[in-house]
Amino acid sequence: MAGPTDALAKNSSAPPRLELRGVTKRFPGVLANDNVSLTVKPGEVHALLGENGAGKSTLVKMIYGILAPDAGEVLWNGQPVKIPNPRAARKLGIGMVFQHFSLFEALTVLENIALGLDSKASQRELEAEIRRVLDLYGLKLDPKRIVSTLSVGERQRIEIVRALLLNPRLLIMDEPTSVLTPQEVEQLFETLRKLAAGGCSILYISHKLHEIIALCDVATILRGGKFVAECDPKKETSKSMAELMIGANLKEIARPAGRAFGEEKFAARGLSLPKHGDFGVALRDISFSVRAGEILGVAGVAGNGQNEFMESLSGETLATTPDAIVMAGAPIGRLGPTERRALGLCAVPEERNGHAAVGDFTLAENGELTARRRMGFMQGGLINASRASAYADKVIKTFAVKALGPRSTAGSLSGGNLQKFIMGREILQEPTALVVSQPTWGVDAGAAGAIRQAIVDLAARGCAVVVVSQDLDELLEFCDSLVVINLGSLSRVRKVGEVSIEEIGLLMGGVHGDPEATVAMTEHLHAHPI
Amino acid sequence: MRIRFEERREPSKLMQVVTPVAAVLLTMVIGAVIFEAIGYDGPRAVKEIFFTPILASYKWPDVGRKAAPLILIALGLCMGNRAKIWNIGAEGQYLIGALAGAGVAYFTENMQGPWIIPLMLVAGIVGGALWAAIPAFLKTRYRVNEILSSLMLVYVALQLLNYLVTGPWKDPNGHNFPQSAPFTQWQSLPKMLWGTPFPPGLFIAFALSIVFWIVMSRSEFGLGVRVVGEAPKAAKYAGYDADDMVWRTLMISGGMAGLAGVLEAATQGGQLNLGFPSGYGFTAIIVSFLGRLHPLGAVVAGIVLAISYVGGQVAQTVVHVPNATAGIFQATMLFLILASDVLVRRRIRIVKPQPSAQVAARVAESAT
Numbered sequence: 001m002a003g004p005t006d007a008l009a010k011n012s013s014a015p016p017r018l019e020l021r022g023v024t025k026r027f028p029g030v031l032a033n034d035n036v037s038l039t040v041k042p043g044e045v046h047a048l049l050g051e052n053g054a055g056k057s058t059l060v061k062m063i064y065g066i067l068a069p070d071a072g073e074v075l076w077n078g079q080p081v082k083i084p085n086p087r088a089a090r091k092l093g094i095g096m097v098f099q100h101f102s103l104f105e106a107l108t109v110l111e112n113i114a115l116g117l118d119s120k121a122s123q124r125e126l127e128a129e130i131r132r133v134l135d136l137y138g139l140k141l142d143p144k145r146i147v148s149t150l151s152v153g154e155r156q157r158i159e160i161v162r163a164l165l166l167n168p169r170l171l172i173m174d175e176p177t178s179v180l181t182p183q184e185v186e187q188l189f190e191t192l193r194k195l196a197a198g199g200c201s202i203l204y205i206s207h208k209l210h211e212i213i214a215l216c217d218v219a220t221i222l223r224g225g226k227f228v229a230e231c232d233p234k235k236e237t238s239k240s241m242a243e244l245m246i247g248a249n250l251k252e253i254a255r256p257a258g259r260a261f262g263e264e265k266f267a268a269r270g271l272s273l274p275k276h277g278d279f280g281v282a283l284r285d286i287s288f289s290v291r292a293g294e295i296l297g298v299a300g301v302a303g304n305g306q307n308e309f310m311e312s313l314s315g316e317t318l319a320t321t322p323d324a325i326v327m328a329g330a331p332i333g334r335l336g337p338t339e340r341r342a343l344g345l346c347a348v349p350e351e352r353n354g355h356a357a358v359g360d361f362t363l364a365e366n367g368e369l370t371a372r373r374r375m376g377f378m379q380g381g382l383i384n385a386s387r388a389s390a391y392a393d394k395v396i397k398t399f400a401v402k403a404l405g406p407r408s409t410a411g412s413l414s415g416g417n418l419q420k421f422i423m424g425r426e427i428l429q430e431p432t433a434l435v436v437s438q439p440t441w442g443v444d445a446g447a448a449g450a451i452r453q454a455i456v457d458l459a460a461r462g463c464a465v466v467v468v469s470q471d472l473d474e475l476l477e478f479c480d481s482l483v484v485i486n487l488g489s490l491s492r493v494r495k496v497g498e499v500s501i502e503e504i505g506l507l508m509g510g511v512h513g514d515p516e517a518t519v520a521m522t523e524h525l526h527a528h529p530i
Numbered sequence: 531m532r533i534r535f536e537e538r539r540e541p542s543k544l545m546q547v548v549t550p551v552a553a554v555l556l557t558m559v560i561g562a563v564i565f566e567a568i569g570y571d572g573p574r575a576v577k578e579i580f581f582t583p584i585l586a587s588y589k590w591p592d593v594g595r596k597a598a599p600l601i602l603i604a605l606g607l608c609m610g611n612r613a614k615i616w617n618i619g620a621e622g623q624y625l626i627g628a629l630a631g632a633g634v635a636y637f638t639e640n641m642q643g644p645w646i647i648p649l650m651l652v653a654g655i656v657g658g659a660l661w662a663a664i665p666a667f668l669k670t671r672y673r674v675n676e677i678l679s680s681l682m683l684v685y686v687a688l689q690l691l692n693y694l695v696t697g698p699w700k701d702p703n704g705h706n707f708p709q710s711a712p713f714t715q716w717q718s719l720p721k722m723l724w725g726t727p728f729p730p731g732l733f734i735a736f737a738l739s740i741v742f743w744i745v746m747s748r749s750e751f752g753l754g755v756r757v758v759g760e761a762p763k764a765a766k767y768a769g770y771d772a773d774d775m776v777w778r779t780l781m782i783s784g785g786m787a788g789l790a791g792v793l794e795a796a797t798q799g800g801q802l803n804l805g806f807p808s809g810y811g812f813t814a815i816i817v818s819f820l821g822r823l824h825p826l827g828a829v830v831a832g833i834v835l836a837i838s839y840v841g842g843q844v845a846q847t848v849v850h851v852p853n854a855t856a857g858i859f860q861a862t863m864l865f866l867i868l869a870s871d872v873l874v875r876r877r878i879r880i881v882k883p884q885p886s887a888q889v890a891a892r893v894a895e896s897a898t
Contacts, residue, residue, distance in 0.1 A: 314767065315769075316766045316767060336769055336771070337766070337767060337768070337769040338768075338769030341769070347767075349763075349767060351763070353761075354761040354763055354764055355761070355763040355764055355767055356764070356767065357764065358757060358760045358761045358764050359760075359761075361756075361760065365753070365756075368753055369753075369757065369764065369767070369768040370767070370768060372750065372753070378750070381749065381750075382744070382748040382749055382750075383748050383749065383750060383753060385748065
């Protein structure tokens with residue numbers, strides 16, 4: 001563990017903790033990393049910055065032994081090494097916290113950690129060790145709790161503890177804050193700063209530039225698999241780094257000034273649904289109203305009923321009464337997705353693969369999934385293939401989707417490009433109301449900007465938009481009003497600009513690890529608005 | 531040197547066509563080796579099984595007669611398997627279809643008219659569909675696995691056949707044989723149609739394969755079948771109800787099996803007896819996979835399997851191989867086609883060790 005003996009941190013005479021020299025990795029058809037070099041000093045918090053598909057993941061997978069480089073050298077504390085598998089990486093002292101957690105919901109924190117260890121220790125020893133690590137870094141986590149009752153932030157702490165138990169000298173964090181509340185992000189940063197002060201180097205992957213400025217000492221920027229620049233984030237601005245990242249000038253989202261909203265287009269009135277399954281969330285008395293031209297943001301920490309909320313709006317789950325959901329005056333609560341779409345309600349669920357799109361289908365076929373009736377593909381009871389293809393082509397061109405054409409499979413697109421296609425597929429249907437979840441999840445800055453701009457433009461044409469996102473910055477950037485979803489209930493609607501990020505953070509559940517306290521707090525906040 | 535399977539970015543179109551052909555060819559090679567090893571003339575057995583039925587024109591009627599039910603049943607199974615709704619009980623639906631047709635024949639024994647045959651065909655389709663509706667009901671209502679329920683219903687159907695032909699429907703003039711009364715001319719179809727060596731069922735199968743092709747590739751329902759199988763959540767999002775798809779695909783595949791059954795009864799037997807069950811319903815599962823779950827593929831695969839049936843009989847008489855020979859070849863083929871699917875999604879790459887001595891030295895160093 002990081003002890004005081006490691007106070008040689010940031011001593012420039014010591015060999016770098018990790019050095020990559022000319023690392024290259026080629027996949028069929030793609031050069032994922034092209035001659036990339038990188039130096040991480042002891043105790044340094046080093047940002048790895050790049051768009052989706054820039055090669056960040058490939059690079060860290062090679063450091064963690066999941067992939068083997070085709071060429072180039074890896075040096076660990078000055079010594080050339082080969083890392084054949086993650087176990088070898090851990091043995092060297094490299095830990096990694098993945099973006100997606102691998103936890104068993106029904107087991108306790110302690111059991112989950114025990115399952116992930118290379119060496120076996122007794123439960124009691126392990127628990128003592130876990131508590132020591134928790135104390136050392138001021139992390140709050142109860143080893144006896146069942147994972148399914150924990151918040152995402154707490155789940156992430158399990159992964160961090162799991163990595164810290166191995167006394168890492170280098171900790172790789174892959175997009176760690178995408179699911180945290182602002183308060184949790186601050187806690188995480190504190191932990192990481194303590195770790196770094198103890199001599200552990202941190203390789204921090206992110207595309208959230210203000211976080212990198214707040215946390216990191218050095219940033220390495222990748223673009224298209226190549227090294228672009230190394231810079232000191234404290235001397236850069238978000239904009240300058242973003243431009244290095246995407247290799248072009250970044251456009252601000254253009255919003256017409258002095259916008260006025262039309263009449264109510266889309267609303268829920270007392271929408272309640274019982275919870276489905278052990279890990280589902282019940283929706284409780286959900287009410288909101290969105291006017292033509294208005295963008296309503298729904299903030300909240302993952303797992304507070306966002307999926308249930310989305311599915312009940314899209315029609316995948318039916319409401320109990322028709323008038324629980326109203327579109328342009330028509331009660332649609334008991335209508336399925338196809339009928340709702342016919343009336344002008346389009347939806348984009350959070351999951352791209354397997355929900356919003358089918359990986360093995362061509363883009364034309366993926367267009368048929370939702371646009372077949374609205375865009376007039378149906379002809380004599382059959383789907384007209386050339387119209388479907390033309391529509392997919394139009395989406396590709398309008399939204400600058402990087403794809404060979406309508407016959408490419410959705411699975412062959414990068415995440416950001418597929419998201420652009422899906423958003424484009426719905427937006428070009430000119431819906432009366434659009435419901436979107438996580439529109440820019442895992443999407444690079446360039447594509448995210450384009451998607452947000454498209455949503456803003458759609459609203460300007462008179463569409464009522466609901467955006468569910470865990471990325472608060474995103475919501476504040478382009479929404480008109482904001483609600484918070486917590487344990488299946490919505491807070492009061494706030495106007496963006498009249499609400500501080502701290503207030504929203506509290507609403508999102510600053511104490512949300514404990515369900516009862518959160519309910520109490522939510523009720524308190526509802527009763528006594530800040 | 532290591533051999534490694536690498537995921538392809540997109541499933542290979544070429545491999546989708548090449549692998550079934552390769553599976554058939556490999557089946558021949560493996561079959562020849564096996565039969566040679568156990569003391570038969572292996573290459574000769576393969577020749578009799580796969581080539582004699584093609585080369586000898588007097589075998590064509592037999593091939594056509596076997597291909598018709600295989601293709602008809604497989605068309606329905608292609609659809610269900612695409613939706614990942616596994617109807618293993620087509621054999622039972624085939625029997626019930628034949629029984630329903632024979633039921634119409636039983637009640638129209640003393641009647642005449644060209645309306646009887648269409649009525650029998652409709653009864654066969656409805657019978658098969660209703661038999662398949664049982665697993666559909668059990669699955670949608672009680673979440674009973676359709677693989678088990680549909681399979682078990684095969685044996686119920688068998689018992690029903692045994693009961694009817696030894697009991698109520700037994701031919702009073704049949705010298706006490708367990709068989710139904712022979713169908714009259716108004717209840718029978720010709721064995722060969724339009725001067726070809728092929729039965730009407732084969733032409734119906736060809737026509738329906740085109741219909742199924744269009745439905746699967748271009749209809750809204752066909753899109754639903756494909757989405758439900760690939761991504762159930764996306765299907766729901768696209769407006770398809772999963773239970774609805776279970777009902778429809780099971781009843782369509784049941785109806786197709788029923789149609790195959792009643793056609794077989796009306797064309798070939800002219801009556802039902804204990805020897806009527808043939809295993810077509812099970813073999814059609816192989817046909818659907820060999821045909822890549824594509825309606826046109828099912829036509830080709832149905833003919834290949836029909837050839838192996840007919841050839842199996844030829845080989846029994848000529849090379850004296852056992853009765854199970856055709857079954858062994860068919861099972862080998864299914865095994866190989868399923869195994870070769872790996873190549874559609876993955877490519878084989880031979881990973882050569884890095885030649886540089888420098889790297890080798892580094893490996894040795896890090897290993898110590």
